[in-house]
């Protein structure tokens with residue numbers, strides 16, 4: 563099959579379109595012919611091998627995960643001997659740990675669900691990582707309830723565009739923070755208030771929030787907490803800040819260490835893709851409450867350009883990669 567492969571760490575020129583061996587369906591899973599994939603900042607970090615402190619886990623000299631991407635949507639080609647849930651021909655979406663920027667992915671049934679009926683395969687391909695992160699952050703870590711006021715810092719990005727819509731679906735009042743060019747888009751997906759960060763610093767105004775989901779890490783934790791009501795909650799969700807060596811570890815460690823003592827501070831949360839969350843998102847999508855926002859789409863052979871865009875930190879909504887074109 564054709565796949566994007568990286569043999570070394572580095573900027574997006576390390577990504578090459580190549581022929582590699584076709585995977586086979588695992589016993590408990592399915593082989594999926596990929597129609598589209600998507601990438602997010604975590605893929606950019608894995609490509610760069612940053613922060614360097616994580617390299618023992620990523621692969622010391624060269625990346626262990628050689629195909630970028632996790633999210634995909636496509637058609638089931640074959641099933642493993644113990645797989646029970648899917649049939650060849652089913653249209654599915656989900657998370658592929660071995661890399662999704664490829665013509666085929668081999669995945670456990672546990673990280674796959676049937677495609678929402680009202681989405682195209684390209685739209686479904688951008689849902690898993692960002693949708694589940696936004697959901698787990700707001701619903702589980704943030705315990706967001708109807709009537710509470712949530713601020714989403716980084717509302718125009720991959721997680722932010724899902725978070726705005728999920729928060730509205732959970733009945734919250736939503737303030738989104740983004741740059742001038744994205745103010746209209748963030749309002750159009752349901753934010754009740756939009757703050758243009760080039761004009762206003764949400765930590766310095768007098769307004770207080772019940773929950774802050776911080777996807778950006780451009781303010782200190784203390785400044786963010788000051789913008790909360792007395793019983794408010796700060797959700798620290800950022801993997802891309804900090805130096806090349808330690809990345810966000812200092813900020814994450816501070817959040818984790820403070821959380822038992824500082825009521826407003828929650829520890830960082832990690833949201834691996836689970837089937838039950840894909841099914842929950844499917845319900846919201848099919849009810850018309852959540853719609854993926856795709857800011858740009860690249861063909862598989864131009865994944866390096868897509869990755870440069872994601873690495874720039876200002877992607878609008880999600881960045882999709884088309885793999886099969888329906889031939």
Ligand SMILES: NC(=O)c1ccc[n+]([C@@H]2O[C@H](COP(=O)([O-])OP(=O)(O)OC[C@H]3O[C@@H](n4cnc5c(N)ncnc54)[C@H](OP(=O)(O)O)[C@@H]3O)[C@@H](O)[C@H]2O)c1
Nearest residue numbers: 716718719720721740741759777800801802831832833876
């Ligand atoms: N907890 C988890 O399990 C998990 C999973 C996946 C990702 N993450 C982390 O979540 C973070 C966000 O991911 P993402 O996919 O949403 O990233 P993204 O798509 O790159 O979006 C980043 C957003 O940040 C905004 N931004 C940049 N500078 C800003 C500023 N000064 N003030 C406010 N907003 C600003 C950008 O908005 P403008 O373009 O409008 O400037 C952009 O919309 C990443 O650090 C990633 O590592 C965590």
